[in-house]
Amino acid sequence: MNGRVVFLVWVKLIRQAVAHDLQFRSQAWLHLLASVGELVVGILPVLVLTGYADYDPAIAQASALTVGTFAVTTGLMDCFVSLGLRRFDLALRRGELDLAIIRPVPTVFYAVLRWIEPTELGKCLTGIAILVVATRVYDLDVQPQAVASMLVWAFVGSVAYCAFWADLAFLAFWVQSIQPINDLAAAWRGSGQYPRRFFPRAFQVILVSFAPAALSGSYPVEQLLEPTATLVFAPIVLIAACSLTAFVWRRGLVRYDGAST
């Protein structure tokens, strides 16, 4: 399949989504505010919690950076991936996947990634603002390789979490009406905005492996503040997550027989 064609279609889809939002501006503004509001509601509990842990300034610093990073990665996921995954169960039941299968582009791309919500990028802006303010307030002095490590892990972590979410959403091939699994994936993602040290040890491992919510939030910040040599595992995580999702998708697609009516 021609990657250039896929990219051009994707760009067109983004332009279409932006044009749509520009057309319905007042609604777009409201959704933008709502998406930022959702983010704030998500991060306030973290700030309230860390407010009671002021005995250790490192916790407050890590928390602020984590919620900032989490906001950016969440904004990107929600802009480009989440809606498609949330609609997947419905698309499968209504037979809409037929329309994706007959297109000369990869089915998974057309079925999932064509649903774009530019207003969700408001979270990214908020996240960047939080990161800038946190950097100033805590007067951070970080090495370029630590920043690189954080960026790589944030990217890999976001892809890995999208892949994990997709694995859950694709269960719709096997199980009827599994739509709320998306709420589960979104709720679990929220654990990535808390410093990992607050979780019991078993959960700390789960959060960076089997259900990698921390990889798109707290873990990249850990790598920024205390860099380790784990960067070499990033490509492995990326390949493993994507391979598993590709495997689930292929197995699922074999079972797909369109909507009954």
Add this chain to the structure above:
Amino acid sequence: MRVRLSEPVIKAQGLGKTYQFHRQPQGLAGAVRGLFHREATIVQAVRGLDLSVGRGEVVGLLGPNGAGKTTVVKMLCGLLVPTTGSLEVCGERPADRSHTFLSRISVIFGQKAMLWWDVSTRESLKIHRSMYGISRDDFRTTVARLGDLLGITDVLDTPVRHLSLGQRMRCELALALLHRPTLLFADEPTIGLDVQAKVTVRNLLRDINRTFGTTIVLTSHDMNDVEALTDRVVVVKAGQAAFDGNLAALRAHAGIPAEVVLTYRDTPNLPPDVSRKSTKDGPRGIRLRLGDQPVPELVHAAARWGELVDFRIVEAGLDEVMSKVFSEGGERP
């Protein structure tokens, strides 16, 4: 209180409906401005409509898109409040939406399902049994009778989502008729159905009208529905009743002359003036408008143009009649 047999089921006088819309200015700034100042637009959808429908009649309410017939039907079944005029349906004011009124009417929306999608038709019928206060015995008898009449006995326990469109429409009919309504509104009842299913639904509506004496108000763009079902048509145009009468009168009103189809053994040799006025109908046939000329004279003349093997008089199709009636003057103000 029951409707007296002699009284019309629908009585409307000078019925009118005006809509008022507010134009939303473009853009966010416009939307904010719109919070303080809005530009109102008034549209008169129906004006001065008089209508009387007797018990047991089947009336077709026809009109081009935007003529106001949906507004009329919505006022008749209590979904819209008339702006002017008086309206009485089944002896009640529809807009009051009283329990008695709603229990006497029924509506089939061709494009909106009344049946619950994920359960069987029988389950939906049971809910309507509670809703319309039907006794257990009456319910059993009516369901059996409707099942036979509509041919749905075998599918009553199948989830609605597994039914074909034709089966679903018949089940919708069963649901609509369960409480033996005095008046049934059928809004595009055959839309989306295949030819065979359309014929079935038409026959059923006819049977229901004959068997239960149900008054039916039909709105449809399918002229075959109208031709097969209605005794009387009311054409709504620009919010007014442009015509009210039977189909023969409607044809006469349209004034489209009948046509003659002449078929010859070989290609006919037509005089120039006839050739100009005629159209081809197959390799050896022609069509001519039937004017004032007496038919025997026309047959005599036609026999001279070639070896005539067939002669038929064809009335204008209802589609053509409607198209003519719809296009005659009268724009909405």
Add this chain to the structure above:
Amino acid sequence: MTRSTALVFLALLRQEARLIAQYRWWLPAMQASVVTVPLISLLVWRGAVAHGAEPPVTRDYLTTYLVLVSVVTTLTSSWTAKFLAESIRSGRLDAWLVRPCSTHLAAAANNVAEKVAKLAVLLPLVVVLAIPFHDDLDLPAHPGRWLLFAWALAMGAAMTFSLDVVVGSLAFWWQDVTAVDRFRHLATLFLSGAVVPLAVMPADWGPFLRTQPFGYVVAFPIRTLLEPDAADLRAGVAAQAAWVVLALAAARVVWVRGLRRYHGAGA
């Protein structure tokens, strides 16, 4: 009329139960997501306390609150606004308006039936969640407290359903009410105490948190089990009842006015 309404409600309830039974995985998946947020909160708050954090409530209070919160959230939630708005927008409301029964009966039946089913799935999950923390669970034994809890839950549920009808009915005037619904959900999520117990919010916010309505949806029903002060509870019950009456009145006014507009201007 009232008896007939009750019969229709029961018929609809039975139908909803049958419907829910068809989608076996839908409920467990949904309830798993409902338990996830309090589970995360529970783990991090206990973790923070273990690391030396000092919130203004005890560890027992936090644990009991966060174990109960998913049950309370489930029982007081409502999801009617979206469907109501859609039926108004698409004109499907007509199919209900031509029937001789209340338009909201089906939504209420769906709400009750789904909650019963959700509770059946949720309770085992909550029990599993509670087992590791059973030493820190502090629940009252007095039946009166549990009755008060049930009353507060019913009031909370009535309030949410009424607010849902208000938001859904806005579709009589506006094409798209999803943004408003999102804001309402946000407010409920944060101000009800569904994510963070209101008791651990900054002390300065106290007066505001005590007067706003959303706290009576989640935090107050839990308080009826955890707060020992009877005078506080009496004041809470009165305030909750006032908010419920207000919400019901708002729902009635908005619905009647909206319907008048619908009857006046059409879908």
